[in-house]
Amino acid sequence: MPANPSPGPLLIVAGLALVVIGLLVWSGAFAWFGRLPGDVRVERPGFRFEAPIASMLVVSLAISAILGLWRWLNRP
Secondary structure, eight states: OOSSOOSHHHHHHHHHHHHHHHHHHHHTTTTTTTOSTTOEEEEETTEEEEEOHHHHHHHHHHHHHHHHHHHHHTOO
């Protein structure tokens, strides 16, 4: 394995992942986002506050799982 691998394949995979996520968002597959139990929403006349705490925990767990899998697959 070279000391400095080319970032090209990583950029291609990241771009394809963004396209897939964009298509899922566009199709409405993430309509649940921001509406989980634990997401804070306050609506009053002239004021709206949203804090998707539970949704961000789900995103954090998913990213951690993907990075852990990436490290596990790329270990020597």
